[in-house]
Each structure stands twice: as structure tokens, then as C-alpha cells.
Amino acid sequence: MSLWFSIIVILVLIAIPWVGAGIPGIQTLFGVVIPYIAIAVFLVGFVLKVLKWAKSPVPFRIPTTSGQQKSLPWIKSANLENPHNLAGVIGRMLLEVLFFRSLFRNTTTAINEGDKVTYGSTKYLWAAGMAFHYGFLLIILRHFKYFVDPTPQFVNWLQYMDNFFQIGLPIIYLTDIVFMAGVGYLLLRRLFDAKIKYISLPSDYFPLLLLIGIGTTGILMRYFTKVDIVSIKELGVGLLSFSPVVPEGISAVFFIHLFLVNCLLMYIPFSKLMHMAGVFMSPTRNLVNNNRVKRHINPWNYDVKVHTYEEYEDEFRDVMKGAGLPLDKEPAKEKE
Amino acid sequence: MSSEENLKQEDLLKVDYKPAAKDWQDPTIDFEAKRGNWCYSGVLDSLDYLDMPHPEKKWAPTDEDWLLPENWKEIILDGLRLRLDRFRTLRLFMDTCVRCGACADKCHFFIGSGDAKNMPVLRAELLRSVYRKEYTLAGKLMGKMVGARELTIPVLKEWFYYFYQCTECRRCSVFCPYGIDTAEITMLVRELLAEVGLSIDWIVTPVANSFRTGNHLGIQPHGFVDSMEFAADDLKDIIGMDVEVPINKKGAEILFIIPSADYFAEPHYYTLLGYMALFKEIGLDYTFSTFASEGGNFGLFHSHEMIKRLNAKTYEEAKRLGVRYILGGECGHMWRVYHQYMSTMQGEQSNLEVPKSPITGTVFENAKTTKMIHIAEFTADLIKHGKLKLDPSRNDHWTPTYHDSCNPARAMGLLEEPRYILQHCCNNFVEMPDNTIREKTFCCGSGAGLGTDENLEMRLRGGLPRGNAVKYAQDKYNANILLCMCAIDKATLPAVCDFWAPGVQVGGVHEMVGNALIMTGEEERKVDLRGQPLSGKEGAKDV
Known part of the structure; x- marks a missing residue:
């Protein structure tokens, strides 16, 4: 159900530019207007979302400690898993953001032989996540050649690396394979792992299908249909330099590709894809575990009703006296 | 249905991890059929004592009508908005989850029940779905398609069921790529539930007791004195020497705070004897307090406000008694509060001093602000400096393994100190599998206020x-005692071990210290702190 809904939405999103781009004069809409809107929505939405998060304070310092604390000098502390200083936090965040440290811990639980609960190491999700994210990053960087003229040197380097094995003609980019394999695994996992399928919402399938759509149209253009690279670059450079032109002869596949990318950009700020910013702000990861060394301030810390020792002694004075406990105030003389 | 006799290992081992046929967005729960899985509601006297809202009469989860206030929905939604504005955690955790499912099989309740809503991701979705409906554009427009749900009474009941099936152990947050901490979500949902009068008794009555008498069991000052004197007598029988137990002593150097079960329940009690023996041997100038007679903070299971209300007595009593600093005993949630909340809530304590061991001179820079150290830090330092004479063979009748209690592990990082102590006090120490200890330790299943009888299943x-x-560990190494550093563990792991690993006892780290400790002037020990004959003394085994 969730999946079908997402598929239908994606098909509609593909149909719009397919049909639209064929209408004379309307190419400016898909080539210029929508891209600018998409980037504006992305930037503004992204910033607003981050500001909204930032507006809520962090009242308590609650890092999840995944290693030994720093206590006695002769006990080796795990600064990257349980940071005791800023360097530790930076290290922990780098591991998390660049290498998905927490996901790397993943295990799979099973009950074997009827009565043995086992936890096997499982790195598939981690590997697919890494493949997808890094593949995507490199592909985005490679795309700078369509926006900057002359093509930046780093892009040439990336292309050289990406073509390293010289397979196929045109030579197949390794990142294309890695990206599609990563996204593909993430989708198949949602469909075939019963637990994951159960929790999956349309908003989980939709971005994956969108990415697959983007990847597929990109691959189509590079390997299967002829597209006019020179015109496309003209459009890209024009967009980035704020002097957009839509050259003749750009194929519909390109407009589908571009439109899906724009949809992705606009979708990000309103979706779970904001995890790309959220991961940096997570208080269980980005705080120093030094609560007993340095006080953390809660901006809304308020006074609460407490039960004082005085009230306590007032209630229990007689029994305390009877038990021989020292008192702050002696009991009033009783009449007997 | 859930009395212990009716529950059988082989039945509980048949866990079906396949999700139910019905959509998770359907909130209905048959409380009658699920007896053994939920807790009784809070008694009104306790709620009154705490000035907490409650219905006119006591309700039961099996009732159709939970006697909610007329404006319950408004209270919840206003409360949720307030908390979104106060807690960045909540905002982020509502927005950033990608439902990757890495947390799914990390929860002990999911592993043991197979109930999909015990996957941390779905537990959080129970709240997230309402958040989407009320606070996001997509949720308002697209409803179910984006996983948004209307807040209804069945949803509220579902919250009560599942957020009182989370022990706030934080294991899922170790595995989450965004650090989403279900404990935080559970804490905040429980706060919301409390505002419309929904609470469970094994939280609110201990909280009320703690507020009034200083400890969750409601032991009054004279009862405290009796218990301590009783313990001193017991210890005297074992070591052959008088033991002084200072209580409410002004001008002592150190205030020692322990969970109240230590002086009221077994096997906690043997840990208490261990502390007493240790302090006598090193001549520590310390005092117990009848007012701060509970380290455990049941407020943590109720609300942030209640944490602060109960925690206030710690520094108040330290000041009143004029001690230099505070030493805390073996406890779990108690240490989450002392480590992660206390100084933020209560402020700088300029009248206390940075903890310094009077025996070794070690200054505990790691507690510079709170002026409170953990007994394991204190004892490990003593051992490192060679200040204790230890005979680990006195623990030879034990093959101990160590259960990292959730909060000292994942909200502090106290992993090596207890192990260092045990390695010096026991010859036969063994570890459980890697994925079940240290930061990946598994909860006892009864923490966060769930350690009661009606939810035994x-x-x-x-x-x-x-x-x-x-x-x-029992099969492989003949482990026969599970040591831990949490009062709830000590109270509830015996039932867990009896059921899942019959024959394994439960004990504390300082029980092993007390056994191994060679005390100046002591009689030759024939029994351990439990009164059991030592290895070799019963003639069964050569040492």
C-alpha cells in the first residue's frame, strides 16, 4: 500500500516533465523556473528547520556513553566513544558522520536451537548506507562539470578515479554502480525484511524511489540515449551564473532527471532526509560527558516544591528522639 | 494468567518476530488479554501527597473509561508543544528518524516478546504519529499516508501500555545512527500521561514515599536505625568485631548515600555489609542519613520535575550535616540522576569540597562540580594504591559474572572500575558474551518503575x-553468581535468573569486596557475608 502510493506519486512526477517539456515554450519552466524555486525552497526550508531545532534548548547534558568514562587517571578512557573533552566530541562526530559509527555496531538477533539468543554481526545496512551516501556525494561532485566552465580540476580527478577500471563504452562510472546498488539494497530490504516492511511509510519508499528515478534517468542519458552535453552544460552554467538560457535540443529524459532532482531538493526540508543536518545536533552524540566536572545550564530550570529536612524532622521528631538520632530542634516538653 | 507458576521457559522462548497482520497505526489493545504485561494505576493517596492530578476514583487499565479530564486532549497537546520548545532532543527525535530499523532488535522487550511495537522505532512512532498530525504540514494534509494519526483515547491507552513497557535503558540509542534515545521519549510521554492523571503505582507510591520519608520504601527514621543496627550485628557475627554505623552525624567528612533496598532487601543487604566492612577497615569518617536515605530516584521514571523534587535532599542534607563531599553506593538510575541531572538542576555547591580520598589522597577531578563520587571509583582507587589487603580465595565458592547495569554503563561509562575491583577480589571472574555487556549490556527488564508483580510476564x-x-556463562564457565551495581537489578534479576538460568544467584560488587577484605583484628572467616561456608572451610575443596 505504502509502496504503491509512492510508485504512483513517482510516476506522476515523471509524467509531468515528460509531457510538459514537449510543449513548445514551456521548457523555461522546467529548465529555469522550477530549478530556481527548488533551490530556494531547499535553502530556506533547510535553514528554517535547523533554526527551529536550534531554538529548542538542550536542558540536560545526556550523552549516550558507549565506552569507558574518564575517572581515575590510570583507567584508560574511551574518548571517541565517551568523550571527555571537545576533541573527543569532534572525533566521535566525525566517526558518526563520515563512517556511520553507530550503524557499524549493528547486530542481528536470533533464537537458535530453541533456547539460545544470539547476536550476529551484520554490516549490510552499514555497507549499503555507506555505498549510497558516498556514491551520491561523488556523483554530485562530478556534476560540477555541468555547472562550472572550465571543468574544475577536482572533477577531472574524480572522473579519472571513477573510470579506473575502464569497463564498458562509454566507460562505466563505479559510483553509478555503487549508488544504485546501495539504494537498491535499501529498497529491497524495506520490501523483504518483514520488520522493516511493517514500519515503512510512504515517506520511506518515496525518497528511495525518487533516488532510483534520478539515478536511472542519469544512467539512461550517459549510456543509452544520446543527449546534447554541450547544451546541458550551457543550461547548467547559465543557471549557476544567474543568466539562464535554455538551449535547443535538450531531450525529455534530461528534463525528467532535472525535475526529479528538483523534487528531491524541495522534499528534503519537510522530510526525514533532514537527518543530514540533525545528526550534527543530536545531544546524545555531540556533548562532552563531563557532567560532574562542569555544570551544564538549563535555561528554563525552575524552582520546584521540595520536602525540606525541617518538615521531615517536624513529622518524625519524636521517633527520631526515641531512636537516639541527633535533632536540629528538640521536641517540645510533653505533658506526660 | 501471569503468576510465576504458569509461565514456562519453553513457552516464552517461542517468540514470533513476524509482525502482526494489522497495521501498526491501529492502536487498540485488549488489556484483559494482556494481563501480565501492564502495571496497576497509581493510588490516589500518593498522587494527592505529590499534588499530582488524578481522576476522582482509582481506575484500572482494563476499565473502558479511564476517567480522563474533559480537556485531556488539550492538556496533552499543550504539554507536547511545551516540551518540543523545551527539549531539542524531542524535536530532533521527532524529525530525524529514517526508520532504518537498526534499533529494532536491540530492545530486550522486543527480543523477548516479538511485539513489533516494542521495536524502539515503533515505540517512538506512537508519539511521532501524533506529532506529525498536530505539528507538521505534511501530517495535517496527508494524514495516514505520512504516518500521521489523530490523538484519540485508544492512542492514549496505547501510550500507557507501551511507554510503560520501556525501561529507559538506552540500549537502542547506542545503535541509532542519529543517537535517538527512546529513554528521552519515554520520559516525556510519561510526563504527558501524568498530566492527565495516568500513572502507575509502582512509580508514584515510591515517589511519594521518597518525598515524605526520604526513601522509596517509606522506612521511617527509627526503622532506618534498626535496620542499620541489625546489619552491624550481622557483620559482627561474621568478622567478630563491633562495627559502628554513624547516622545523621554532623561534621562527618563524607555523606554516604545508598539505595534503600540495601538495608531492607536481599541480596542487596550483603552489599551493605560489604560497605560497612570496608569503611570500618579503612576508618572512614562518614555518615548515613535518614533524610537522604535513598539514592534511587523514582522521579526519573515520572517526570523531570519529580527528579528535581526528590533529588533536592541530597545537597540539602550534605550542607546540613556539614560534610565535605558525597559518596554514592551501587545503584543504577540513581547514578543517571547524580551524574547527568543533579548539578544542572541543583546548581554549584561551593560549600562542599572536591572529593579527595582520605586514605590515598587521590583528588577526584572527575567530580569537581557535583562533589559526588561513585563507590566503585573510590574502592578501585584504594585497591590501586594497595590500601586494602584482599584474599580473593574467600570468593572461590563463587564464579561471578558481571552485569553492567544500564545507567552506569550508558549514561556514565562506569565499565572498568567494577571489573578492576572484581578482578582483585575474585579468582574466578568470567564475562558474558561481548554483545551483552558494557555499553551493549541488556536491561534486567524491570527498570524505570516496572519492577512490580502484576507485569511479571x-x-x-x-x-x-x-x-x-x-x-x-553458567553452561560454559559454571558461573553461579551474577554481580551487578543497581538496586533494581538486585531486586529483579533473581526472578530473571530463577526463570532463565536457574541456580545462578545475584549479588553486588561490594559484597565480593567485603568477602575478600582482610580486616585488622578480625576473626578467621568461616563464612561469607551471606553466612555460607567458605571454600575449603567446608572441607569440600582444596584451595
Whole structure:
């Protein structure tokens, strides 16, 4: 159900530019207007979302400690898993953001032989996540050649690396394979792992299908249909330099590709894809575990009703006296 | 349905991890059929004592009508908005989850029950779905398609069921790529539930007791004195020397705070004897307090406000008694509060001093602000400096394994100190499998206020991963005692072990210290702190 809904939405999103781009004069809409809107929505939405998060304070310092604390000098502390200083936090965040440290811990639980609960190491999700994210990053960087003229040197380097094995003609980019394999695994996992399928919402399938759509149209253009690279670059450079032109002869596949990318950009700020910013702000990861060394301030810390020792002694004075406990105030003389 | 006799290992081992046929967005729960999996509601006297809102009469989860206030929905939604504005955690955790499912099989309740809503991701979705409906554009427009749900009474009941099936152990947050911490979500949902009068008794009555008498069991000052004197007598029988137990002593150097079960329940009690023996041997100038007679803070299971209300007595009593600093005993949630909340809530304590061991001179820079150290830090330092004479063979009748209690592990990082102590006090120390200890430790299944009787089935299910790892150590290494550093563990792991690893006892780290400690002027020990004959003394085994 969730999946079908997402598929239908994606098909509609593909149909719009397919049909639209064929209408004379309307190419400016898909080539210029929508891209600018998409980037504006992305930037503004992204910033607003981050500001909204930032507006809520962090009242308590609650890092999840995944290693030994720093206590006695002769006990080796795990600064990257349980940071005791800023360097530790930076290290922990780098591991998390660049290498998905927490996901790397993943295990799979099973009950074997009827009565043995086992936890096997499982790195598939981690590997697919890494493949997808890094593949995507490199592909985005490679795309700078369509926006900057002359093509930046780093892009040439990336292309050289990406073509390293010289397979196929045109030579197949390794990142294309890695990206599609990563996204593909993430989708198949949602469909075939019963637990994951159960929790999956349309908003989980939709971005994956969108990415697959983007990847597929990109691959189509590079390997299967002829597209006019020179015109496309003209459009890209024009967009980035704020002097957009839509050259003749750009194929519909390109407009589908571009439109899906724009949809992705606009979708990000309103979706779970904001995890790309959220991961940096997570208080269980980005705080120093030094609560007993340095006080953390809660901006809304308020006074609460407490039960004082005085009230306590007032209630229990007689029994305390009877038990021989020292008192702050002696009991009033009783009449007997 | 859930009395212990009716529950059988082989039945509870048949866990079906396949999700139910019905959509998770359907909130209906048959409380009658699920007896053994939920807790009784809070008694009104306790709620009154705490000035907490409650219905006119006591309700039961099986009732159709939970006697909610007329404006319950408004209270919840206003409360949720307030908390979104106060807690960045909540905002982020509502927005950033990608439902990757890495947390799914990390929860002991999911592993033991197979109930999909015990996957941390879905537990959080129960709240997230309402958040989407009320606070996001997509949720308002697209409803179910984006996983948004209307807040209804069945949803509220579902919250009550599942957020009182989370022990705030934080294991899922170790595995989450965004650090989403279900404990935080559970804490905040429980706050919301409390505002419309929904609470469970094994939280609110201990909270009320703690507020009034200083400890969750409601032991009054004279009862405290009796218990301590009783313990001193017991210890005297074992070591052959008088033991002085200072209580409410002004001008002592150190205030020592322990969970109240230590002086009221077994096997906690043997840890208390261990402390007493240790302090006598090193001549520590300390005092117990009848007012601060509970380290455990049941407020943590109720609300942030209640944490602060109960925690206030710690520094108040330290000041009143004029001690230099505070030493805290073996406890779990108690240490989450002392470590992660206390100084933020209560402020700088300029009248206390940075903890310094009077025996070794070690200054505990790691507690510079709170002026409170953990007994394991204190004792490990003593051992490192060679200040204790230890005979580990006195623990030879034990093959101990160590259960990292959730909060000292994942909200502090106290992993090596207890191990260092045990390695010096025991010859036979063994570990459970890697994925079940340290930061990946499994909860006892009864923490966060769930250690009561009526939910025993869920507790034992939640205890499966821990119990099974104990069984592994028992089968492989003949482990016969599970040591831990949490009062709730000590109270509830015996049931877990009896069920999942029969024959394994439960004890504390300082019980082993007390056994191994060679005390100046002591009689030759024939029994351990439990009164059991020592290895070799019963003639069974050569040492």
C-alpha cells in the first residue's frame, strides 16, 4: 500500500516533465523556473528547520556513553566513544558522520536451537548506507562539470578515479554502480525484511524511489540515449551564473532527471532526509560527558516544591528522639 | 494468567518476530488479554501527597473509561508543544528518524516478546504519529499516508501500555545512527500521561514515599536505625568485631548515600555489609542519613520535575550535616540522576569540597562540580594504591559474572572500575558474551518503575536476553553468581535468573569486596557475608 502510493506519486512526477517539456515554450519552466524555486525552497526550508531545532534548548547534558568514562587517571578512557573533552566530541562526530559509527555496531538477533539468543554481526545496512551516501556525494561532485566552465580540476580527478577500471563504452562510472546498488539494497530490504516492511511509510519508499528515478534517468542519458552535453552544460552554467538560457535540443529524459532532482531538493526540508543536518545536533552524540566536572545550564530550570529536612524532622521528631538520632530542634516538653 | 507458576521457559522462548497482520497505526489493545504485561494505576493517596492530578476514583487499565479530564486532549497537546520548545532532543527525535530499523532488535522487550511495537522505532512512532498530525504540514494534509494519526483515547491507552513497557535503558540509542534515545521519549510521554492523571503505582507510591520519608520504601527514621543496627550485628557475627554505623552525624567528612533496598532487601543487604566492612577497615569518617536515605530516584521514571523534587535532599542534607563531599553506593538510575541531572538542576555547591580520598589522597577531578563520587571509583582507587589487603580465595565458592547495569554503563561509562575491583577480589571472574555487556549490556527488564508483580510476564520476557547470556556463562564457565551495581537489578534479576538460568544467584560488587577484605583484628572467616561456608572451610575443596 505504502509502496504503491509512492510508485504512483513517482510516476506522476515523471509524467509531468515528460509531457510538459514537449510543449513548445514551456521548457523555461522546467529548465529555469522550477530549478530556481527548488533551490530556494531547499535553502530556506533547510535553514528554517535547523533554526527551529536550534531554538529548542538542550536542558540536560545526556550523552549516550558507549565506552569507558574518564575517572581515575590510570583507567584508560574511551574518548571517541565517551568523550571527555571537545576533541573527543569532534572525533566521535566525525566517526558518526563520515563512517556511520553507530550503524557499524549493528547486530542481528536470533533464537537458535530453541533456547539460545544470539547476536550476529551484520554490516549490510552499514555497507549499503555507506555505498549510497558516498556514491551520491561523488556523483554530485562530478556534476560540477555541468555547472562550472572550465571543468574544475577536482572533477577531472574524480572522473579519472571513477573510470579506473575502464569497463564498458562509454566507460562505466563505479559510483553509478555503487549508488544504485546501495539504494537498491535499501529498497529491497524495506520490501523483504518483514520488520522493516511493517514500519515503512510512504515517506520511506518515496525518497528511495525518487533516488532510483534520478539515478536511472542519469544512467539512461550517459549510456543509452544520446543527449546534447554541450547544451546541458550551457543550461547548467547559465543557471549557476544567474543568466539562464535554455538551449535547443535538450531531450525529455534530461528534463525528467532535472525535475526529479528538483523534487528531491524541495522534499528534503519537510522530510526525514533532514537527518543530514540533525545528526550534527543530536545531544546524545555531540556533548562532552563531563557532567560532574562542569555544570551544564538549563535555561528554563525552575524552582520546584521540595520536602525540606525541617518538615521531615517536624513529622518524625519524636521517633527520631526515641531512636537516639541527633535533632536540629528538640521536641517540645510533653505533658506526660 | 501471569503468576510465576504458569509461565514456562519453553513457552516464552517461542517468540514470533513476524509482525502482526494489522497495521501498526491501529492502536487498540485488549488489556484483559494482556494481563501480565501492564502495571496497576497509581493510588490516589500518593498522587494527592505529590499534588499530582488524578481522576476522582482509582481506575484500572482494563476499565473502558479511564476517567480522563474533559480537556485531556488539550492538556496533552499543550504539554507536547511545551516540551518540543523545551527539549531539542524531542524535536530532533521527532524529525530525524529514517526508520532504518537498526534499533529494532536491540530492545530486550522486543527480543523477548516479538511485539513489533516494542521495536524502539515503533515505540517512538506512537508519539511521532501524533506529532506529525498536530505539528507538521505534511501530517495535517496527508494524514495516514505520512504516518500521521489523530490523538484519540485508544492512542492514549496505547501510550500507557507501551511507554510503560520501556525501561529507559538506552540500549537502542547506542545503535541509532542519529543517537535517538527512546529513554528521552519515554520520559516525556510519561510526563504527558501524568498530566492527565495516568500513572502507575509502582512509580508514584515510591515517589511519594521518597518525598515524605526520604526513601522509596517509606522506612521511617527509627526503622532506618534498626535496620542499620541489625546489619552491624550481622557483620559482627561474621568478622567478630563491633562495627559502628554513624547516622545523621554532623561534621562527618563524607555523606554516604545508598539505595534503600540495601538495608531492607536481599541480596542487596550483603552489599551493605560489604560497605560497612570496608569503611570500618579503612576508618572512614562518614555518615548515613535518614533524610537522604535513598539514592534511587523514582522521579526519573515520572517526570523531570519529580527528579528535581526528590533529588533536592541530597545537597540539602550534605550542607546540613556539614560534610565535605558525597559518596554514592551501587545503584543504577540513581547514578543517571547524580551524574547527568543533579548539578544542572541543583546548581554549584561551593560549600562542599572536591572529593579527595582520605586514605590515598587521590583528588577526584572527575567530580569537581557535583562533589559526588561513585563507590566503585573510590574502592578501585584504594585497591590501586594497595590500601586494602584482599584474599580473593574467600570468593572461590563463587564464579561471578558481571552485569553492567544500564545507567552506569550508558549514561556514565562506569565499565572498568567494577571489573578492576572484581578482578582483585575474585579468582574466578568470567564475562558474558561481548554483545551483552558494557555499553551493549541488556536491561534486567524491570527498570524505570516496572519492577512490580502484576507485569511479571513482560518482565521475564524483557529479561530473556540478560537471562540467556547468564545461562551461557553458567553452561560454559559454571558461573553461579551474577554481580551487578543497581538496586533494581538486585531486586529483579533473581526472578530473571530463577526463570532463565536457574541456580545462578545475584549479588553486588561490594559484597565480593567485603568477602575478600582482610580486616585488622578480625576473626578467621568461616563464612561469607551471606553466612555460607567458605571454600575449603567446608572441607569440600582444596584451595
